[in-house]
Amino acid sequence: GQQVMQIPQYQHVQEGEDFTTYCNSSTTLSNIQWYKQRPGGHPVFLIQLVKSGEVKKQKRLTFQFGEAKKNSSLHITATQTTDVGTYFCAPFGGSNYKLTFGKGTLLTVNP
Amino acid sequence: ETGVTQSPTHLIKTRGQQVTLRCSSQSGHNTVSWYQQALGQGPQFIFQYYREEENGRGNFPPRFSGLQFPNYSSELNVNALELDDSALYLCASSLGGGEETQYFGPGTRLLVL
Numbered sequence: 001g002q003q004v005m006q007i008p009q010y011q012h013v014q015e016g017e018d019f020t021t022y023c024n025s026s027t028t029l030s031n032i033q034w035y036k037q038r039p040g041g042h043p044v045f046l047i048q049l050v051k052s053g054e055v056k057k058q059k060r061l062t063f064q065f066g067e068a069k070k071n072s073s074l075h076i077t078a079t080q081t082t083d084v085g086t087y088f089c090a091p092f093g094g095s096n097y098k099l100t101f102g103k104g105t106l107l108t109v110n111p
Numbered sequence: 112e113t114g115v116t117q118s119p120t121h122l123i124k125t126r127g128q129q130v131t132l133r134c135s136s137q138s139g140h141n142t143v144s145w146y147q148q149a150l151g152q153g154p155q156f157i158f159q160y161y162r163e164e165e166n167g168r169g170n171f172p173p174r175f176s177g178l179q180f181p182n183y184s185s186e187l188n189v190n191a192l193e194l195d196d197s198a199l200y201l202c203a204s205s206l207g208g209g210e211e212t213q214y215f216g217p218g219t220r221l222l223v224l
Contacts, residue, residue, distance in 0.1 A: 031211065042201055042215045043154065088153050092211045098144060098167060099203075099213060101153030 002029060002091040006102035014110050019079050021105035023072040023089030030093050032065060032072045037104070038085040046074075048092070081109050114138060115204050115216035123222045124192050132187045132219045136204030142166070143185040144213065145177060148199040160185055161207050197223045 004025045013019050023032065031050045035043035047056055049065035049072060056063045062075045076083055086106045090099040114137035124130050136143050142161045146154035156169035160179035174190040183204075189196055199220050203213035 033211065033213075042199075042218050044215070045212055048211055090153070092213075097142070097205075097207075097211075098156040098159060098169065099146075099154070100156070101146075103151075103153050 002027060002093065002100045004029075004032075004089055004091060004100065004102040006087075006089060006105050008105055009103065010106045010108075012108045012110065013079050015081060016078050019076040019083070019107055021074050021087050021089075021107075023074075023102060025070050025091070028069050029072075029091045030069075031091060033090050033092050033099065034063060034072075034074055035088045035090060035101075036085050037088065041085075043088060043101075076107075079107070079109050081111050083107060084109050115202065115214050117200075117202055117216040117219050119219060120217065121220045121222075123224065125224050126192055126194060128192050128223075129188065129190045130192060130221065132189075132200050132202075132221075133184065134187070134202035134204075134216055135184045136202075137214050140204035140206055140214070141183050142205045142207035143179055143183065144203045144205070145185070145187050146201040146203065147171070148201060148218070149195075150198070154201055157187070192223045194223050197221060 033048045034046040037043045053067045054065040060077045086104040088104040090101045116135045144159040145157040148154040158168040159166045163179045176188045179185045199218045201218045203215045
């Protein structure tokens, strides 16, 4: 199966600092999706990466897919309190067209 | 908002009971997937329905069953509830046919005592 490991598990930052979470797989992935889940909320789709070495930006968020398609990262520049939540990476696919979520990285931001 | 709705929002049951959770998919979506999210964990895939047929199943026992209706809404049934079934149950709808973007509903929080 498409298992992914995310590090770190937790990250606490001061508002304005940068934040990065990493997603690693032992197998080559066909794609990787990123979701954000606010405390008490549900996962919200952020982006999908498909191509080797792909880099996509959404305002202060930068997503990368590794050249070997075995790892991915999410970088947030100048965090804000609205960035608080758990960030999940999840490859999509397999025979069930399912998402396989990692354990996520919980980001807290001190104002 | 994704347009995916779930009911009820919260539920308390006792061990051994049965529960039915409901999900209305986003308009135009014919695929519904169900996930279980235990506290502090990522969502785990339970099963998926595509045009009223089960289209894949995760590592969950047969007491977890489902149904999809002609309007593509869906139900998740859990029999013989166990304490470990306490979790957030999420449904996600998508266009199907390999379309990857999943739109999650707000979830049903189930507590089994």
